[in-house]
Amino acid sequence: MLLRMNKVISTRSEVAGHRISRRALSAGLALIAGATMLGQSVRAAVREAMATLPGKSPALRRLTHRPPNYETPLEFFRSVITPNEVFFVRYHHPIIPQVEIADYRLEVGGPAIEQARSFTLEELRRDFPATEVTAVCQCSGNRRGFFDPPVPGLQWGHGAMGNARWRGVRLADLLASAGVKTGAVEVSFDAADAAPLEGTPDFVKSLPMAKALHPDTLLAYEMNGEPLPQANGFPVRLVVPGWTATYWIKHVNRVAVLDAPERSWWMSTAYRMPRALFPLIERFASQETAERAPVTEIAVNSLVTSMTADGVLIAGRSPISGIAWDAGHGIDRVEVSFDRGKSWRRCELAEDPGRYSFRLWRTDMPTLPAGRHELWVRAANRAGQTQVEQAIANPAGYQHNAYHRVPVEVRI
Amino acid sequence: MSALDPRVIVLALAVCFAGPVLRAEPEAASGAGRELFVARCTICHSIDYVEMHARFGTRALWEAEVAKMRNAFKAPVTDDEAREIIAYLEQQYGPQRTIDSSSMSKTSVAPGRITGGDPRSP
Numbered sequence: 001m002l003l004r005m006n007k008v009i010s011t012r013s014e015v016a017g018h019r020i021s022r023r024a025l026s027a028g029l030a031l032i033a034g035a036t037m038l039g040q041s042v043r044a045a046v047r048e049a050m051a052t053l054p055g056k057s058p059a060l061r062r063l064t065h066r067p068p069n070y071e072t073p074l075e076f077f078r079s080v081i082t083p084n085e086v087f088f089v090r091y092h093h094p095i096i097p098q099v100e101i102a103d104y105r106l107e108v109g110g111p112a113i114e115q116a117r118s119f120t121l122e123e124l125r126r127d128f129p130a131t132e133v134t135a136v137c138q139c140s141g142n143r144r145g146f147f148d149p150p151v152p153g154l155q156w157g158h159g160a161m162g163n164a165r166w167r168g169v170r171l172a173d174l175l176a177s178a179g180v181k182t183g184a185v186e187v188s189f190d191a192a193d194a195a196p197l198e199g200t201p202d203f204v205k206s207l208p209m210a211k212a213l214h215p216d217t218l219l220a221y222e223m224n225g226e227p228l229p230q231a232n233g234f235p236v237r238l239v240v241p242g243w244t245a246t247y248w249i250k251h252v253n254r255v256a257v258l259d260a261p262e263r264s265w266w267m268s269t270a271y272r273m274p275r276a277l278f279p280l281i282e283r284f285a286s287q288e289t290a291e292r293a294p295v296t297e298i299a300v301n302s303l304v305t306s307m308t309a310d311g312v313l314i315a316g317r318s319p320i321s322g323i324a325w326d327a328g329h330g331i332d333r334v335e336v337s338f339d340r341g342k343s344w345r346r347c348e349l350a351e352d353p354g355r356y357s358f359r360l361w362r363t364d365m366p367t368l369p370a371g372r373h374e375l376w377v378r379a380a381n382r383a384g385q386t387q388v389e390q391a392i393a394n395p396a397g398y399q400h401n402a403y404h405r406v407p408v409e410v411r412i
Numbered sequence: 413m414s415a416l417d418p419r420v421i422v423l424a425l426a427v428c429f430a431g432p433v434l435r436a437e438p439e440a441a442s443g444a445g446r447e448l449f450v451a452r453c454t455i456c457h458s459i460d461y462v463e464m465h466a467r468f469g470t471r472a473l474w475e476a477e478v479a480k481m482r483n484a485f486k487a488p489v490t491d492d493e494a495r496e497i498i499a500y501l502e503q504q505y506g507p508q509r510t511i512d513s514s515s516m517s518k519t520s521v522a523p524g525r526i527t528g529g530d531p532r533s534p
Contacts, residue, residue, distance in 0.1 A: 065437045065458040094456060150468040152477060196455050199486025265484060 055229040057085040067091035071159030082162030095194040110256030114179030128169040135241035135356035143400035151397030163358040168220030187212040192251040201265035241356035242328035297327035299401040302379035315410040321362040329383035334361040373408040445500030466505040474501040
């Protein structure tokens with residue numbers, strides 16, 4: 001059994017304990033000297049602190065410790081931009097090095113590159129124009145926990161997603177500087193994180209040339225005006241607006257332009273769906289088989305966000321508002337129904353912050369008879385796609401975009 | 413993060429007292445096969461991955477998961493060990509078992525059905 005033992009040990013301390021500055025450590029040590037209050041409460045506080053990722057709020061809902069997977073509580077989707085400290089976290093492998101900027105190199109190469117190159121973070125910032133895009137990053141398996149019958153995998157609620165302003169260099173500019181040969185088929189991406197077992201497939205993903213060269217596809221070094229949080233890919237992550245987060249490789253350190261399709265397990269087997277179930281507009285033809293196609297675009301979706309803490313809308317008291325988003329085709333309309341889909345009324349859409357962004361919507365509560373009701377919400381995009389009444393079952397539980405249903409109470 | 417940030421100080425304390433007692437990860441349920449399960453499965457992941465599947469953790473599910481871990485992720489598990497681990501998972505992390513709340517991490521609660529909004533909201 002080949003174990004990356006030293007890495008496992010170091011990562012356990014990094015994931016659970018995080019990096020502590022010397023100053024902070026001596027402050028802590030000084031405190032310990034006088035810490036007569038080291039009872040259960042402190043131990044509980046320590047336990048809680050260790051359970052929080054660096055730069056992240058304790059408000060994040062933890063699904064798993066190792067690898068770390070945390071989702072954003074629904075109330076943070078009331079604003080268009082999801083703050084960095086509550087932005088969701090998703091890892092496949094538990095070995096997650098803290099990359100030092102001085103050591104960081106982005107290698108650009110592969111069989112279909114003319115001149116392999118290597119860039120420091122400083123060179124990326126200095127030598128290429130900075131571009132900014134506001135885009136939703138959403139896990140393919142967001143809402144998996146709502147499938148019925150249940151589907152194995154991380155049991156996400158609504159919060160394996162977020163919307164941020166990403167700033168960085170265009171992947172197209174970077175590739176042009178190294179020269180792309182004719183015959184290039186895909187661009188693949190590898191990163192600093194790793195699995196403890198040598199045999200576990202490394203998390204390597206690829207993009208078709210058209211998406212890789214799209215002017216909105218970035219290697220981002222900033223998120224909402226700050227350096228990327230460690231748990232969201234510091235120092236550089238791939239940003240693929242419109243496509244699900246499986247392609248948004250964090251801590252990316254190797255970009256390879258390929259003359260044949262990428263065959264990593266994460267491309268050939270994982271993140272695939274039966275083709276017939278989900279008609280896609282932006283496809284990934286070089287990875288498709290007769291039966292299955294990779295997940296690509298984010299399905300059109302919406303969410304009510306104005307519920308009380310109990311998850312209920314109270315007639316006359318709660319505003320009705322929320323968000324809608326899709327793969328960048330543009331939200332055409334958001335509708336709500338109070339009679340389980342018999343009739344629908346259109347909501348007001350707020351200003352469009354950009355085609356890949358969350359878009360806010362609102363509507364007024366109609367007069368309803370006393371008692372309990374249910375609000376349904378659905379969005380449609382300009383490509384003619386709409387949400388579905390029942391989530392489309394598929395083996396890995398991807399692309400859940402059933403109407404959001406929220407209880408409404410009329411209190412007299 | 414400033415050195416005076418109370419969270420940093422708490423983290424510093426955490427490092428000083430880091431040890432089995434303060435490990436934040438949940439513990440495996442006791443039962444036959446526990447040691448083997450912990451030895452093989454927690455090389456790569458914490459036990460909350462398992463807990464979150466308990467509400468539908470049938471024997472078929474655990475067989476499929478163990479097979480995936482062995483075949484796709486190359487978990488170092490022999491056929492005999494796989495049988496023991498599956499039996500342990502079926503016993504300790506199946507829907508028929510009322511799981512002792514102290515052995516479950518609070519975050520592994522399933523979100524439930526979509527009707528009812530966000531059931532995991534506080």
